[in-house]
Amino acid sequence: MSHTNTKYYYPYISPYDPCNPIVKKSYPTPPQLYLGFQPPNLPQFETAKEALYSGTLWPILYDKYKKHD
Amino acid sequence: MWYYEKKLQYPVKVRECNPRLAKYLIEQYGGADGELSAALRYLNQRYTIPSKVVGLLNDIGTEEFAHLEMIATMIYKLTKDATPEMLKEAGLAPHYVNHDSALFYHNSAGNPWTAEYIQAKGDPIADIYEDIAAEEKARATYQWIINVSDDPELNDSLKFLREREIVHSQRFREAAEILKDERDKKIIF
Numbered sequence: 030m031s032h033t034n035t036k037y038y039y040p041y042i043s044p045y046d047p048c049n050p051i052v053k054k055s056y057p058t059p060p061q062l063y064l065g066f067q068p069p070n071l072p073q074f075e076t077a078k079e080a081l082y083s084g085t086l087w088p089i090l091y092d093k094y095k096k097h098d
Numbered sequence: 099m100w101y102y103e104k105k106l107q108y109p110v111k112v113r114e115c116n117p118r119l120a121k122y123l124i125e126q127y128g129g130a131d132g133e134l135s136a137a138l139r140y141l142n143q144r145y146t147i148p149s150k151v152v153g154l155l156n157d158i159g160t161e162e163f164a165h166l167e168m169i170a171t172m173i174y175k176l177t178k179d180a181t182p183e184m185l186k187e188a189g190l191a192p193h194y195v196n197h198d199s200a201l202f203y204h205n206s207a208g209n210p211w212t213a214e215y216i217q218a219k220g221d222p223i224a225d226i227y228e229d230i231a232a233e234e235k236a237r238a239t240y241q242w243i244i245n246v247s248d249d250p251e252l253n254d255s256l257k258f259l260r261e262r263e264i265v266h267s268q269r270f271r272e273a274a275e276i277l278k279d280e281r282d283k284k285i286i287f
Contacts, residue, residue, distance in 0.1 A: 084261030
């Protein structure tokens with residue numbers, strides 16, 4: 030199975046749930062959970078600007094967050 | 099001591115006057131997992147932790163103040179020209195009667211900041227794990243604020259702050275490795 034930074038689960042849905050049920054729920058599991066002690070000389074973003082806007086020097090630590098509605 | 103650089107760590111742009119969003123953001127200003135708590139927690143722990151990780155606490159604690167400044171800027175911009183009527187509609191009337199539009203260190207529910215938010219157990223492992231948890235909680239808080247915010251430019255800054263929590267968490271996890279590490283010892287088979 031390939032690596033993901035989002036995990037899913039399917040909670041029990043009762044026939045008496047008052048709100049419209051969300052069948053599939055998700056939660057983030059960002060990269061720092063998997064990296065361990067950061068090895069030296071990891072690839073960095075191409076430009077300083079890109080790194081600033083990402084919030085980190087290393088793409089491996091970058092976790093894009095998408096707004097959920 | 100500190101040197102102060104007179105600019106924000108990351109630009110803060112706010113598209114619309116939205117006091118309701120300020121009400122949510124104040125959680126990251128004076129809340130339990132907010133930036134003030136984080137800065138004070140880390141800087142305070144520096145004194146009673148092995149010297150190998152003091153520098154890390156110093157750096158991250160300092161950066162948290164830079165984040166605090168960004169949050170303050172967001173709240174200020176979101177409320178600066180709001181009328182009392184608008185503040186009332188956003189549920190900020192209790193804040194207004196006490197503080198006008200001044201910022202104050204309290205959480206979204208209006209509870210004032212308290213030193214109980216910053217843990218210092220004195221046990222290096224307990225303290226570093228506390229810090230990892232604090233970073234993950236702050237990351238989660240940013241996610242929930244982004245989810246309720248409709249302002250793309252503000253969300254851009256919030257996503258930056260969320261990413262910084264990830265990097266800090268990574269560094270604290272490495273600090274935990276350093277604290278339990280036996281790498282310096284000769285391994286004899």
